[in-house]
Amino acid sequence: ITFASGGSDLTDAGKIALDKVAAFLLQTPGDIEIGGHTDADGEPGFNQTLSRQRSNAVKTYLEAQGIPAETMTAVGFGEDQPIAPNDTPENKAKNRRIVFRPI
Numbered sequence: 001i002t003f004a005s006g007g008s009d010l011t012d013a014g015k016i017a018l019d020k021v022a023a024f025l026l027q028t029p030g031d032i033e034i035g036g037h038t039d040a041d042g043e044p045g046f047n048q049t050l051s052r053q054r055s056n057a058v059k060t061y062l063e064a065q066g067i068p069a070e071t072m073t074a075v076g077f078g079e080d081q082p083i084a085p086n087d088t089p090e091n092k093a094k095n096r097r098i099v100f101r102p103i
Contacts, residue, residue, distance in 0.1 A: 001058060001098040008053035010061060018058060021100065022065035031071045034058050035099040039092035040079045052076025058098055073103065 002014040010018070025032070036051035036058075055074035063069050084091035 001054075003054055003057070006050075008050065008057045010057055015061065018061050019065065022062050022067055025062065025067050025071075026065075029071065031073070031103045033099075033101040033103045034062075034072055034074045035101060036074070036076045037081055037095060037097050037099065038079050039095040040082070040086040041092065044078060048076055048078035050076070051078045055098065 001017050002011040003009060004011060034055045036053075036055035038047040038051050040047070042050075052075070055076055059069070059072045059074040062072060079086075079095070082095045083097075084094040086092050086095060
C-alpha cells in the first residue's frame with residue numbers, strides 16, 4: 001500500500017491494492033488488525049504518528065468499500081518493528097508497510 005511521501009494520503013496505486021483487499025475481506029469476513037509501519041528516518045514520535053495516520057487512512061478507505069468498521073482495528077507501530085535494516089533505500093522501503101493480521 002503506497003502513500004504520498006511523508007503523509008497519509010493514499011496513492012492511486014495504493015487504492016488499487018486496497019480494492020483487492022476489500023474484495024477479499026467481503027468474501028472472507030473476519031476481524032483484522034491494520035498495522036502501519038515506517039522506516040527509521042525522522043523522529044520516532046513523528047514516525048509513530050505517521051504510521052497510525054496511515055493505518056487509519058487504510059481503515060477509512062476499506063470502510064468506504066463496505067468493510068464494517070467494527071471488524072477493523074488500526075494501529076501504528078512506527079519504526080519499532082523493522083523487517084530489514086534501515087541501511088539502504090531498498091531496505092527502508094521494505095519497512096514502510098501496512099500489515100493485515102487476522103485477530
